[in-house]
Amino acid sequence: MTAKGDYLTTVGVEVHVELATAAKMFCPCPNSPQDLPPNRAACPVCLGLPGALPVINREAVRLALRAALALHCRINEVIWFERKNYIYPDLVKGYQISQYVRPLGEWGWLAIAGDDGREKRVAIRRLHMEEDTCKLVHAGGAARIDVNRSGVPLMEIVTEPVLSSGREAEEYARKLRAILVYNGISRCRLQRGEMRAEANVSIAPRGSGELGIRTEIKNQAGFNHMRSAIEYEERRQAGILDGGGVPRQETRGWDDVNQRTFVQRSKEDAHDYRYFPEPDLPPARLAPDWVEAERAKLPVSYDDYLGELRGLGLGEADIEALTRNDALGFLRLAGEGGASKTVLLAKRLVKDVFSLVNSTGRPLDESKLEPLPFRRAVELLEEGKLNGEGFRKVLETLFNAGGEAEAAARAGDLIIERDDDALEKAIAKVLSEVQPLVAEYRTGKKAVRNAIFGRVMRELKKKGDPRLVGELLDRALE
Numbered sequence: 163m164t165a166k167g168d169y170l171t172t173v174g175v176e177v178h179v180e181l182a183t184a185a186k187m188f189c190p191c192p193n194s195p196q197d198l199p200p201n202r203a204a205c206p207v208c209l210g211l212p213g214a215l216p217v218i219n220r221e222a223v224r225l226a227l228r229a230a231l232a233l234h235c236r237i238n239e240v241i242w243f244e245r246k247n248y249i250y251p252d253l254v255k256g257y258q259i260s261q262y263v264r265p266l267g268e269w270g271w272l273a274i275a276g277d278d279g280r281e282k283r284v285a286i287r288r289l290h291m292e293e294d295t296c297k298l299v300h301a302g303g304a305a306r307i308d309v310n311r312s313g314v315p316l317m318e319i320v321t322e323p324v325l326s327s328g329r330e331a332e333e334y335a336r337k338l339r340a341i342l343v344y345n346g347i348s349r350c351r352l353q354r355g356e357m358r359a360e361a362n363v364s365i366a367p368r369g370s371g372e373l374g375i376r377t378e379i380k381n382q383a384g385f386n387h388m389r390s391a392i393e394y395e396e397r398r399q400a401g402i403l404d405g406g407g408v409p410r411q412e413t414r415g416w417d418d419v420n421q422r423t424f425v426q427r428s429k430e431d432a433h434d435y436r437y438f439p440e441p442d443l444p445p446a447r448l449a450p451d452w453v454e455a456e457r458a459k460l461p462v463s464y465d466d467y468l469g470e471l472r473g474l475g476l477g478e479a480d481i482e483a484l485t486r487n488d489a490l491g492f493l494r495l496a497g498e499g500g501a502s503k504t505v506l507l508a509k510r511l512v513k514d515v516f517s518l519v520n521s522t523g524r525p526l527d528e529s530k531l532e533p534l535p536f537r538r539a540v541e542l543l544e545e546g547k548l549n550g551e552g553f554r555k556v557l558e559t560l561f562n563a564g565g566e567a568e569a570a571a572r573a574g575d576l577i578i579e580r581d582d583d584a585l586e587k588a589i590a591k592v593l594s595e596v597q598p599l600v601a602e603y604r605t606g607k608k609a610v611r612n613a614i615f616g617r618v619m620r621e622l623k624k625k626g627d628p629r630l631v632g633e634l635l636d637r638a639l640e
């Protein structure tokens with residue numbers, strides 16, 4: 163039996179990502195495939211009816227361009243679309259509009275920590291745009307078609323076969339997802355299929371200088387599944403090679419229950435998709451000054467931003483919570499222009515906003531909270547215009563209903579009373595009501611002070627600044 167170490171693993175990853183646009187790729191139908199009842203987002207264009215003419219969605223191109231720039235791709239100035247023809251039930255049009263000859267971006271890279279512990283730049287061969295297909299819904303012994311997803315803007319990102327293990331492939335996919343979310347390109351919700359990764363895996367005897375025959379592993383539910391599937395394939399293919407056999411070129415799925423891959427279809431030759439230039443769309447030119455303007459609009463890179471946060475002294479536990487909640491892009495927008503405030507905002511996000519995420523089960527990007535109102539709410543707390551309780555109430559309002567911080571604070575009657583006169587009046591009123599307590603206090607029972615303080619705060623409907631109220635009360639008692 164040959165040891166596994168005698169083989170070299172080579173992995174390439176292809177990722178499909180739905181772009182976070184308002185409309186579909188070539189028609190004005192809403193891009194919200196799962197928020198509408200089935201078959202409500204449809205028109206002659208995305209149904210491919212004869213005579214319907216597609217129009218390129220500029221916002222989709224802009225988001226794909228932003229992704230290509232964030233991934234250091236070379237941008238092709240003139241791009242065009244091709245028709246990819248094939249027959250499958252999820253393709254009501256009979257063809258998919260995609261990019262083949264001239265993708266939007268080529269030869270980019272993304273840095274991960276390689277298996278040897280050093281930085282590894284994973285080469286990205288191409289990044290192109292295309293449209294998503296319909297969704298097949300299997301239920302009750304029947305397959306139904308939902309066209310809401312047909313024509314949703316999709317981006318495909320393909321690496322060179324340069325990854326060496328399931329671990330590297332998993333790290334690449336996680337990092338890619340983080341960068342796309344951070345830059346507002348896609349929400350990449352895996353459970354909604356907004357990001358789908360496939361891996362090509364082959365092994366070859368170490369030192370042979372050749373790539374083995376590759377297996378394609380389809381539609382991973384999660385990146386950890388992709389890793390498990392790659393590691394299983396390493397063992398399975400090694401077993402075949404050890405026995406003197408040759409692995410077949412085929413597409414396999416991952417069975418997570420039994421922790422193994424299984425054959426989905428064998429791949430004889432490359433499919434003949436009969437690509438030809440999309441006759442309804444002329445080539446498009448990406449004006450260099452538009453490309454440069456988009457490049458200038460990119461925020462500090464994901465890696466550099468993480469470095470900045472560490473440089474500001476933010477702890478690893480907070481950073482881990484921020485990345486786990488996909489909140490780095492949100493934090494960057496909230497903290498723009500004020501480095502020192504960033505740490506304060508980060509801590510409030512982790513402590514107060516994520517507790518709302520946990521208690522509601524609603525992720526930050528599905529809440530109504532926006533970065534700038536969040537920042538303003540934290541400022542109101544810092545300025546003493548909100549106390550801790552008021553701050554949490556304002557956050558809850560912004561999280562559930564959106565809006566501006568000050569308006570929410572006023573609507574909830576939460577702005578703290580800092581008017582000394584009003585506070586002194588409230589104190590005088592309470593003291594006149596609790597004369598027995600005041601008498602006790604003056605005979606030396608200092609403990610009753612807390613009870614009196616509580617009455618004053620209730621009188622102020624908890625809108626008093628506790629420190630200020632305490633000072634004024636002590637003065638009145640003396």
Ligand SMILES: [Zn+2]
Pocket residue numbers: 186189190191203204205206207208209313
């Ligand atoms: Zn449509």
